[in-house]
Amino acid sequence: MKIAIIGTGYVGLVSGACFAESGHDVSCMDVDENKINDLTSGIISIYEPELKNLVVKNLKEQKLKFTTSMKEAVQNAQLIFICVGTPPKENGSADLRYVLSVADEIGKYLSEGSVIVIKSTVPAGTDKTVRDQILRVTKKSFFIASNPEFLGEGTAVHDFMNPHRTIIGIDDEEPKFLLRELYSDFPGELLFMTIESAMMAKYASNAFLATKISFINEIANLCECVGANIDDVARGMSLDPRIGKHFLKAGIGYGGSCFPKDVRALYQIASEHEHDFHLLKSVIEVNNNQRIKFFGKIKKELGDLNGKNICILGLSFKPNTDDIRESIGIDLAQKFSNAGAEVVVYDPRAMNNAKKVLLGVEFADSLNEAIQKTDAIVIATDWAEFRAIDSALLKEALEKPIIFDGRNLLNYKDLIRVGYKYFAIGR
Ligand SMILES: NC(=O)c1ccc[n+]([C@@H]2O[C@H](COP(=O)([O-])OP(=O)(O)OC[C@H]3O[C@@H](n4cnc5c(N)ncnc54)[C@H](O)[C@@H]3O)[C@@H](O)[C@H]2O)c1
Structure with a gap:
């Protein structure tokens, strides 16, 4: 099957690589020229386990292509997946501008009878706006479907290849066979429902x-x-x-x-x-308060933060990814730095992304370097690597920093036994 993927970020790239792996002819399009140039040479700017191998393999086998040309991606595609971002607007609602600008462009090049599949997370009703937008520029017939994505970053390839369920929102009977065929190689139940229901299910x-x-x-x-x-x-x-x-x-x-x-x-x-x-x-509210409470706990224990040495472990929003969007580690590091603390940060994968946004902090080269000579260690992401610090703290002659474990990660009983002060969440 010929598939176009529009928007080659976390979802688009994983979808494209996995569809290619299952034997389809996939063209991934993005407006970001640098990203497309890199991908064409097999360079992947995001960290996602298993993804690089899959991309390189399918590039070599010419089942996967990358382009900045909407025409090239869309003109012969039977299925066109919209995978662009839907960031929040000021009031919290989904900003649909990228989805709609894609709809404008797709209309110029799509072929008769193609199916436009909205994979981006969007509110019910977006399909109608997308349809209207496309109808402004084409007289060709086309179908619209919704296929929300449930992958999790850090396990994205595995999740995509082994979905618990695949949801397709579609109001027409005719193109269902294409989607049925596309997902026939993937396990899990295939559920057809209305477009509104599919979008709500996500x-x-x-x-x-x-x-x-x-x-x-x-x-x-x-x-x-x-x-x-x-x-x-x-x-x-x-x-x-x-x-x-x-x-x-x-x-x-x-x-x-x-x-x-x-x-x-x-x-x-x-x-x-x-x-x-x-x-x-x-x-x-609970989610926002959770980090405020934690910050308060640390402040109460350390007193005046001015000049205090604080080490933040974990800058990605969760382990096994380099994605720092809405990362609590980044937020805490900035808060401590703003409060006058000397902040050292470390993350196994997200340092490059963090360097683009974090100001006034020191970036350590290793976990061991990060935890030296600090008043407090703050664990903000539960990377497996950080579990090892309890043995380092037990063995090495560190000056017993106070440990604030924001992810209930460490084996705290041994640490307390040898005299460390340890604070976590509900432990
Ligand atoms: N990241 C996830 O874990 C995840 C999981 C499930 C669903 N989703 C949803 O999937 C959608 C995409 O998320 P993401 O994390 O992959 O976003 P992303 O920011 O990683 O990628 C979006 C890509 O779209 C490209 N783009 C923007 N405008 C474009 C245009 N006009 N034409 C072509 N490309 C364009 C950007 O350059 C970028 O590469 C969102 O709606 C998100 O909510 C994300």
Whole structure:
């Protein structure tokens, strides 16, 4: 099948590489010339496990191509996937300008009977705007579908290749066979529904996961008040299959390019329909407060932050990615630096991205360098590599910095036994 992918970011590149791997002829288009030049030479600017191998292999086999030309990508494609960003506007609603500018361009080049599949996360009704926009520039017949993406950064290739379910929103019968065929190689249930339902299913899924995180964080806060331990409480909950073990890890809250924006967008969609979504408002508030509380905890313990040495571990919004969008580590590093602290930061993968946005901090070359001569160690992302610091702290003659574990990552009992002060979330 001939497939065009418009927007070659996290979702577009992974989708393109995975469709090529499953035997299709894929053309990935992006307006970012540098990105396309790099990709054409097999250079991938984002860190995502397994992705580079897949891209290089399929480039070599000529199943995957990269271009800045909309015409080249779209003119013979049977399926055209829109994968551009939908960042939040000031009021929280999804900014559809990239989706709509793609719609303008696609219309000029699409071929008769092609299917335009919106993979970007967008509110119900966007399909109608996209259709109107395309109809302004073409008389050819085409179909519109929604195919929201559920991959998670850090496990994106695996998630894409092994979906739990694939959702297709489509109102026409005719093109269903193409989408059925496309996803026939992928496991998981294929669900057809209306476009509105598909678009809502994406927002509802992210909002539910964010709710789970805020819920367990509130339980952790309460654990601190009553002297309970969130690790035991969460484990006790998670063995109930009605609850499950995922997204029950207490911490300093969710970040990233999806949860914060999608939860706010859904809240905004509700408001536009005069529905006050109380629950989501609280989810957002709890999430924002979680890092404020943590900052306060550190401040209370260290006293005046001016001149204090603080090491922040973790700048990506979660482990196994270099994505720093809405990263709590970046936010905390900036807050400590603004408060006059001497901040040293370290992340296994996100240093280059962090250097573009973080001002007035020192970037360490290694974990070991970062944790030397510091008053406090703050863990902001649960990279597996950071688990090793408990043995380093136990072995090396460091001056026992106070440890603030924002992700409940460390094996804290041994640290406390040898005299470290250790603070976490609900432990
Ligand atoms: N990142 C994720 O984990 C994830 C997961 C599921 C869904 N989503 C959704 O998928 C969409 C894309 O997210 P992303 O993280 O891949 O975004 P991204 O910012 O990584 O990539 C978007 C790409 O689109 C390109 N672009 C912008 N305007 C364009 C245009 N007119 N023509 C061609 N290309 C253009 C940009 O240059 C960029 O490379 C969003 O709606 C997001 O909410 C993201």
